[in-house]
Amino acid sequence: MKKLIIVAGARPNFMKIAPLMHALEGNKEIMPVLVHTGQHYDIKMSGQFFDDLNIPKPHVNLEVGSASQAVQTARIMERFEKVCEDEKPDAVLVVGDVTSTAACTLVAAKMGITTIHYEAGLRSRDRSMPEEINRLVTDSITDIFFTTSKDADENLLKENVPAEKIFMVGNLMIDSLVANIDKAKKTPLTFKLLNRDREVSFGKDFVEGKYGVMTFHRPGNVDDPDSLHRLIEIWGKVSESVPLVFPVHPRTYKNIENFGFRNMIDSYPHLFFIEPLGYLQFIHLVMNFMFTLTDSGGIQEETTYLNIPCLTVRPNTERPITIWEGSNKLIKVEEIEREVALILEGKGKHGKCPELWDGEAANRIVMRLLAINN
Numbered sequence: 001m002k003k004l005i006i007v008a009g010a011r012p013n014f015m016k017i018a019p020l021m022h023a024l025e026g027n028k029e030i031m032p033v034l035v036h037t038g039q040h041y042d043i044k045m046s047g048q049f050f051d052d053l054n055i056p057k058p059h060v061n062l063e064v065g066s067a068s069q070a071v072q073t074a075r076i077m078e079r080f081e082k083v084c085e086d087e088k089p090d091a092v093l094v095v096g097d098v099t100s101t102a103a104c105t106l107v108a109a110k111m112g113i114t115t116i117h118y119e120a121g122l123r124s125r126d127r128s129m130p131e132e133i134n135r136l137v138t139d140s141i142t143d144i145f146f147t148t149s150k151d152a153d154e155n156l157l158k159e160n161v162p163a164e165k166i167f168m169v170g171n172l173m174i175d176s177l178v179a180n181i182d183k184a185k186k187t188p189l190t191f192k193l194l195n196r197d198r199e200v201s202f203g204k205d206f207v208e209g210k211y212g213v214m215t216f217h218r219p220g221n222v223d224d225p226d227s228l229h230r231l232i233e234i235w236g237k238v239s240e241s242v243p244l245v246f247p248v249h250p251r252t253y254k255n256i257e258n259f260g261f262r263n264m265i266d267s268y269p270h271l272f273f274i275e276p277l278g279y280l281q282f283i284h285l286v287m288n289f290m291f292t293l294t295d296s297g298g299i300q301e302e303t304t305y306l307n308i309p310c311l312t313v314r315p316n317t318e319r320p321i322t323i324w325e326g327s328n329k330l331i332k333v334e335e336i337e338r339e340v341a342l343i344l345e346g347k348g349k350h351g352k353c354p355e356l357w358d359g360e361a362a363n364r365i366v367m368r369l370l371a372i373n374n
Contacts, residue, residue: 002090003031004369005083005108008058009039009076009100011049012173012298015279016095016118018053019175019362030369033087037076037100038063048278053176069099069130076103084111091116091372094138095172097297097318102134109141118172118365120145121152124318128220131297135318144372146365149321149354167368170361171354173301177283178359184283191274194248200272206243208288212340217249218295221313225259227333232261234336235293236268242344243270244293245285247277291343293336300328305357309348311339326351 004024008017017034024032036058050057060083064075076099084092084107092108093116094101101117108115117138124132139145145161147153148171156166189202200206214235222228235244248256253273256262265273277285283302286292291309292299300319303310304326312330322328329349331339342348356364 002029003033003087005033005035005087005089005092007035007037007080007092007094007100007104009037009104010096010098013095013098013100014049014053014055015176015298016172018055019172019179020093020118020365021055022179023362023366027366030366033060033089034058035060035062035080035083035104037061037080037104038065039072039076039098039100052279053180072099073103076100077107080104080107081111084108084113089113091144093118095119097122097131097134097138099130099134102137105138105141114144115142116144116146116369117142118146118169119148119152121147121154121156121166122318123152123155124316126316129218132318146368148357148361149319151321151324168356169364169368170356170358171301171305172361172365173298174305174357175359175361176279177302177305180280180283181287184280184287187280187284189281189284191245191272191277194253194273194275196266200245200274202285202288205272206245209290211243211245211289212238213285213289213292214244214246215249215292215294215296215299216246216313217251218314221295221333222252222255225255228255228259229261229264230333232256232264234333236264236271238293238337238340239268239270242290242340243272245272245274245289247275247282247285248273249276291340291348293340300326301357303327304351305353307350307353309343309350311336311343321354322351325354 006017008014024030038061062079064072091114094104095118105115120139126132145156145166147168153166153168190199192199216222286302292303293311295313300310300312300322304322307327310328312328327350
């Protein structure tokens with residue numbers, strides 16, 4: 001039996017490794033060893049996802065916690081090297097583009113362990129994004145590349161990766177979505193508002209198909225007080241036309257507090273800032289909204305699968321397939337109000353589901369791993 005270390009470090013990773021862990025359950029040829037780096041340590045950002053997605057308890061938790069990217073990278077590398085020395089894996093599989101992805105690939109490559117990158121080949125062409133650096137570093141030293149779309153294959157070929165090392169397998173995020181839709185529908189949607197002593201609930205404060213959801217955490221949008229102030233003003237104006245529900249990322253909320261913007265948020269009665277959600281609650285929320293305003297990556301894929309308009313407030317995306325074929329649209333901050341107005345008029349963007357985004361990616365990955373194994 002071959003031993004495979006699977007690395008998860010941050011919230012987006014958990015949705016990707018869950019279907020893979022389930023697909024490997026009981027496999028007699030591959031022994032998975034799940035390593036959680038602890039890059040996201042908040043229960044809502046990490047622990048609850050293991051419960052919601054029925055992921056087995058990690059074999060190892062590196063517990064690196066929060067720190068600067070350099071310090072976090074160093075901690076992960078130091079602790080992961082010890083894991084590799086103890087476990088002696090035949091291969092290490094990393095997912096996505098977070099700090100853990102690049103750090104663990106570096107360790108494995110230096111130790112001569114076969115490296116496998118799921119979600120390889122995605123490119124934003126924007127090196128100001130830490131995730132883009134992680135993607136480039138990881139793919140420059142990876143041995144086997146699992147991709148989610150044809151454009152990722154093309155990017156890798158242009159970077160001189162041999163075609164025989166590239167395998168388009170589909171989208172694990174969609175595997176998780178498909179597997180949990182029915183369960184998510186039964187998950188209650190009642191939330192306590194941050195900084196307000198009352199609860200809001202689905203069906204009362206906002207109703208099916210008549211609200212928007214926001215996710216914002218990119219430094220370019222939330223780390224500068226002027227930029228964040230401008231965004232809050234726009235969110236507030238939009239909320240006067242349609243309720244907005246925002247499961248706030250800890251980074252964003254910390255900046256809101258530090259910049260003194262809490263009273264400003266409270267002045268908009270239909271701008272609902274709530275704590276981060278578990279996976280099932282979030283998917284229930286996503287399934288019933290009218291649109292999303294975001295600067296995140298994963299939700300571009302989930303909305304494309306569900307064919308719900310997604311307004312991505314960024315100059316670029318590493319997931320252009322969601323624009324070419326899906327319901328995603330890149331916009332500027334000053335375009336938010338106009339684009340939301342179009343959606344409210346029934347003119348929001350819709351599209352189709354990309355190839356192999358069918359809920360079977362994990363099974364294809366396991367079949368490929370078995371072929372590599374032999």
